[in-house]
Amino acid sequence: MARLNVEIGSLKLKNPVLTASGTFGYGTEFADFVDLNRLGGFIVKGTTLNAREGNDYPRMAETPSGMLNAVGLQNKGVDYFINNIYPTLLDIDSEIIVNVSGASIDDYVEVARRLAPLERINAIEVNISCPNVKQGGMAFGTTCEGAASVTKAVRNAFNKTLIVKLSPNVTDIASIAKAVEAEGADSVSLINTMLGMAIDVERQRPYLSTITGGLSGPAVRPIAVRMVWQVAKAVKIPIIGLGGITSGKDALEFIMAGATAIQVGTYNFVDPTVTSKIVDEIDDYCHRHNVSDINELRGII
Amino acid sequence: MKKYILDFVVRHNEKLGGRFGLLKLTPANGSQLPEIAAGQFVQVSVDGSKTTFLRRPISINFVDKVTNELWLLIRNAGNGTEHLLSSKPGDVLNMVMPLGNGFPVEDATGRVLLVGGGVGTAPLLYLGKILRDNGLDVNYLIGARTKDELLMIDNLKEYGTVYISTDDGSAGDPGLVTQNKVWDEKWDRIYCCGPAPMMKGVARNARKSSTQCFVSLENMMACGVGACLCCVERTTKGNVCVCTEGPVFEINQLTWQD
Numbered sequence: 001m002a003r004l005n006v007e008i009g010s011l012k013l014k015n016p017v018l019t020a021s022g023t024f025g026y027g028t029e030f031a032d033f034v035d036l037n038r039l040g041g042f043i044v045k046g047t048t049l050n051a052r053e054g055n056d057y058p059r060m061a062e063t064p065s066g067m068l069n070a071v072g073l074q075n076k077g078v079d080y081f082i083n084n085i086y087p088t089l090l091d092i093d094s095e096i097i098v099n100v101s102g103a104s105i106d107d108y109v110e111v112a113r114r115l116a117p118l119e120r121i122n123a124i125e126v127n128i129s130c131p132n133v134k135q136g137g138m139a140f141g142t143t144c145e146g147a148a149s150v151t152k153a154v155r156n157a158f159n160k161t162l163i164v165k166l167s168p169n170v171t172d173i174a175s176i177a178k179a180v181e182a183e184g185a186d187s188v189s190l191i192n193t194m195l196g197m198a199i200d201v202e203r204q205r206p207y208l209s210t211i212t213g214g215l216s217g218p219a220v221r222p223i224a225v226r227m228v229w230q231v232a233k234a235v236k237i238p239i240i241g242l243g244g245i246t247s248g249k250d251a252l253e254f255i256m257a258g259a260t261a262i263q264v265g266t267y268n269f270v271d272p273t274v275t276s277k278i279v280d281e282i283d284d285y286c287h288r289h290n291v292s293d294i295n296e297l298r299g300i301i
Numbered sequence: 302m303k304k305y306i307l308d309f310v311v312r313h314n315e316k317l318g319g320r321f322g323l324l325k326l327t328p329a330n331g332s333q334l335p336e337i338a339a340g341q342f343v344q345v346s347v348d349g350s351k352t353t354f355l356r357r358p359i360s361i362n363f364v365d366k367v368t369n370e371l372w373l374l375i376r377n378a379g380n381g382t383e384h385l386l387s388s389k390p391g392d393v394l395n396m397v398m399p400l401g402n403g404f405p406v407e408d409a410t411g412r413v414l415l416v417g418g419g420v421g422t423a424p425l426l427y428l429g430k431i432l433r434d435n436g437l438d439v440n441y442l443i444g445a446r447t448k449d450e451l452l453m454i455d456n457l458k459e460y461g462t463v464y465i466s467t468d469d470g471s472a473g474d475p476g477l478v479t480q481n482k483v484w485d486e487k488w489d490r491i492y493c494c495g496p497a498p499m500m501k502g503v504a505r506n507a508r509k510s511s512t513q514c515f516v517s518l519e520n521m522m523a524c525g526v527g528a529c530l531c532c533v534e535r536t537t538k539g540n541v542c543v544c545t546e547g548p549v550f551e552i553n554q555l556t557w558q559d
């Protein structure tokens with residue numbers, strides 16, 4: 001096997017393959033299909049201070065090579081995670097990263113503060129880019145000031161690895177990445193979903209209860225690769241790339257564009273074993289191309 | 302119940318009337334079918350359709366332990382189902398299965414009524430077999446727009462008495478299933494799967510006669526395994542995933558209004 005270990009802040013991952021928040025549940029939903037210990041880690045569902053019921057049904061629509069979703073951060077709140085879910089994850093030998101969301105800066109800070117003492121949580125991913133909630137969410141992620149202020153506040157509350165997840169719904173994603181780097185983020189992950197919309201013309205109404213929603217899947221991949229490449233040129237902190245990854249080859253596009261690690265999202269729904277296959281395919285690629293360490297491929301474009 | 306991701310070979314593809322067809326499949330690797338409860342579903346991948354990206358949820362219509370076959374009753378609703386219906390013997394379909402919780406059968410007794418509308422009849426065939434094997438008096442009430450859209454009636458008759466309602470009166474009682482004369486009788490339990498308005502009507506009848514009633518929902522799904530939270534139904538416990546907490550619900554768990 002080639003050397004696949006990568007580092008994100010103080011996180012040491014056994015390989016660059018992570019799962020994207022909101023697409024892999026708490027990992028356990030996929031335990032019948034994937035050996036969770038084979039993954040670099042997984043990022044659990046968006047977690048907020050208080051429980052949220054999410055948006056009304058319908059929340060999804062299939063679109064060309066992808067889907068729209070409007071889940072709206074349904075979750076049982078951070079305390080439920082700590083008391084009921086975290087204890088069930090302790091046997092898993094790969095990194096567990098919690099995706100943190102909030103409607104206000106105080107919310108983000110409080111969730112981060114409560115997660116900080118958990119021994120197995122070495123990193124959080126702060127979601128400043130959710131297009132499906134009315135306040136907060138994406139609003140923070142679309143201006144440099146908003147992104148910087150959330151990062152700064154959470155940085156003070158959480159001294160382990162801090163990843164900030166960026167929104168693609170901006171004109172200049174590199175400037176946002178620079179703003180969060182300046183406030184002490186250890187890493188940025190990109191991209192979250194792109195704001196989209198689809199209409200059922202037979203019924204003459206939108207498919208989603210929220211009218212607009214987040215587009216994900218292979219349809220967004222070229223945009224995501226481009227954004228990772230732009231951000232890689234602008235910041236020094238490690239980048240986690242995602243958006244439409246379905247194979248080792250797709251993952252390597254992100255790595256060559258400058259990502260240190262990658263996440264697999266929507267494609268888990270199509271092939272629940274895809275993450276494990278991607279680990280094998282990256283290894284196979286390294287053998288075919290005489291690459292002894294995956295880090296050699298990073299940012300070669 | 303453990304979930305599998307398995308390739309199945311198509312053994313038979315039978316055209317039923319109208320937009321319907323029946324696929325009979327067996328595991329490609331020759332293994333025995335896993336344990337399956339009536340009312341569970343599969344997420345089948347549709348390879349080679351230009352537009353279909355996600356898997357399609359389809360109810361398990363029947364499990365034939367003798368021939369080791371799994372049956373899927375499919376209605377052509379769009380590109381994905383059309384592609385499935387065009388498969389030929391020997392074609393391979395990949396499935397994630399068995400999913401969902403199925404109909405509760407252990408505590409059922411006496412005379413039961415299984416109400417199906419359109420392709421919603423699908424999960425009731427295997428359910429009827431299980432209930433009949435458990436010694437219950439199984440009765441089906443099947444609704445369709447017209448005679449030609451009645452599905453698998455002869456198969457259903459193997460497990461119970463079949464009552465029919467058609468909108469145009471071309472077979473059985475004229476009108477909706479909720480207007481059928483079987484509602485004059487007393488039932489110990491009702492199971493129902495079909496279009497939402499029909500299930501709501503059946504739930505109303507059940508409530509009126511204080512009969513316990515289970516319905517199987519068909520909310521739109523992406524993952525089918527409880528990860529994406531797209532398929533939620535509002536219940537007395539808040540929004541829950543139909544793919545894991547359902548697809549079968551007791552009507553009093555739902556927030557359907559009369």
Ligand SMILES: Cc1cc2nc3c(=O)[nH]c(=O)nc-3n(C[C@H](O)[C@H](O)[C@H](O)COP(=O)(O)OP(=O)(O)OC[C@H]3O[C@@H](n4cnc5c(N)ncnc54)[C@H](O)[C@@H]3O)c2cc1C
Nearest residue numbers: 357358359360374375376378379380381382423519520521
């Ligand atoms: C648990 C469950 C069990 C099901 N069992 C069966 C079955 O046994 N046999 C069968 O033929 N169908 C069944 N369905 C419905 C089937 O999944 C949809 O008809 C199918 O996904 C449509 O895909 P398509 O590509 O053919 O059509 P699309 O082009 O995707 O859609 C065509 C139309 O169907 C609607 N549609 C899409 N998905 C669904 C859905 N999940 N439920 C209702 N409408 C939908 C779309 O809004 C659109 O108007 C089941 C659905 C669920 C959730």
Ligand SMILES: Cc1cc2nc3c(=O)[nH]c(=O)nc-3n(C[C@H](O)[C@H](O)[C@H](O)COP(=O)(O)O)c2cc1C
Nearest residue numbers: 020021022046069127191192216217243244265266
């Ligand atoms: C159903 C669904 C739910 C999601 N929930 C979250 C979430 O809670 N928090 C978050 O940061 N991103 C969420 N995302 C975005 C994904 O993590 C990912 O950024 C996006 O889908 C792009 O990757 P993909 O194309 O591989 O899916 C969600 C995506 C989907 C499809």
Ligand code: FES
Nearest residue numbers: 525527529530544
């Ligand atoms: S379809 Fe994904 S949670 Fe039910």
